[in-house]
Amino acid sequence: MTATAALTIDQLRVVYGSHSALDDVSLQVRPGEILGILGPNGAGKSTLLRAITGKLRPTSGQIFIAGKALSPGKAYQHSIGFTPQFLGLYRHLTGRENLEFFACCAGVSRQQVRARVSQALEEIELTDKAHVRVDQLSGGMQRRLHLAATLVSHPSLLVLDEPTAGVDLGVRMSIHDLIRRRAEQGTAVVVVTHELDEAEALSHRVALLHQGQLKALAEPQTLVHETFGNSQLLVVRTVHLFSPALCERLQEIGFCRDSDESNEWWLQSDLPLDRLINHLYRGLGGARDAIAEVSVRRPGLKNVMQHFTGARTDSAAETVS
Numbered sequence: 001m002t003a004t005a006a007l008t009i010d011q012l013r014v015v016y017g018s019h020s021a022l023d024d025v026s027l028q029v030r031p032g033e034i035l036g037i038l039g040p041n042g043a044g045k046s047t048l049l050r051a052i053t054g055k056l057r058p059t060s061g062q063i064f065i066a067g068k069a070l071s072p073g074k075a076y077q078h079s080i081g082f083t084p085q086f087l088g089l090y091r092h093l094t095g096r097e098n099l100e101f102f103a104c105c106a107g108v109s110r111q112q113v114r115a116r117v118s119q120a121l122e123e124i125e126l127t128d129k130a131h132v133r134v135d136q137l138s139g140g141m142q143r144r145l146h147l148a149a150t151l152v153s154h155p156s157l158l159v160l161d162e163p164t165a166g167v168d169l170g171v172r173m174s175i176h177d178l179i180r181r182r183a184e185q186g187t188a189v190v191v192v193t194h195e196l197d198e199a200e201a202l203s204h205r206v207a208l209l210h211q212g213q214l215k216a217l218a219e220p221q222t223l224v225h226e227t228f229g230n231s232q233l234l235v236v237r238t239v240h241l242f243s244p245a246l247c248e249r250l251q252e253i254g255f256c257r258d259s260d261e262s263n264e265w266w267l268q269s270d271l272p273l274d275r276l277i278n279h280l281y282r283g284l285g286g287a288r289d290a291i292a293e294v295s296v297r298r299p300g301l302k303n304v305m306q307h308f309t310g311a312r313t314d315s316a317a318e319t320v321s
Ligand SMILES: Nc1ncnc2c1ncn2[C@@H]1O[C@H](COP(=O)(O)OP(=O)(O)OP(=O)(O)O)[C@@H](O)[C@H]1O
Pocket: 016, 017, 019, 020, 021, 039, 040, 041, 042, 043, 044, 045, 046, 047, 048
């Protein structure tokens, strides 16, 4: 990518006291590109967003917005639109009043404010609710309005922190459409999400952070392929969630799971299915009744995350005998 990238992050380091929150992170985002930022809690995602939006002075490294070096503390509202995770709307004002306020704060000229606000309301399909107070709108409508508050200034770089947190599928889809449309018009988008399906569906590329380091940066499908090749996953769903003996047994025979709250376990392998099933049932012995379902799947981003963040990914080649 060239100096005309919408965003360039060059060898960024952020150290809090003695703790390194970001360590030598470099990446670029081109105009029109949607980059998903993924990583477990504490990976450094919020720190990265704070650095990109100029709210934090990096320990070292540089950030360029459309080729211009970013100096923390300066006003960047014209080129960067930041939508934080938590709603920041004025509940006693109407949707239109909120958008007009945010447009003015972002430096939109008086002559343009009305048209920009009308356009944003149309984009989020809330024109007919423009004069309703925010506290009388549904949660999904407030979420869309929250995003529109950033869109009114037509930023060249949109930075979104979990834009679909807590919304239903319908609202999520409409927010995705909104983000895609802006990207198609040339806006670069950096979006932090914990939803891996969302990242896979929405992002042109994903950046995977873990313990402050950039572990991977690629298109979702490329990342899955580079990590797992043509492997498949044998997926097992257990009847009960908490059965320490069964969990221990599954771990011993090479399975891992998404979280302690999941009753789905998976094993990555290139081996033929009949050998894998044999391996599973032999390994489980008398505990096989505790299995509700066995299926085969292609790996996805979720499995890539586990691979890079240290979950057990022992290949079946090592554990299947
Ligand atoms: N102001 C701060 N002072 C000291 N340490 C901090 C500060 N902010 C964040 N950290 C630490 O830096 C690391 C990265 O934090 P950060 O909030 O960027 O992670 P994150 O990926 O956004 O996590 P989450 O998904 O939980 O929001 C964590 O270990 C965190 O405890």
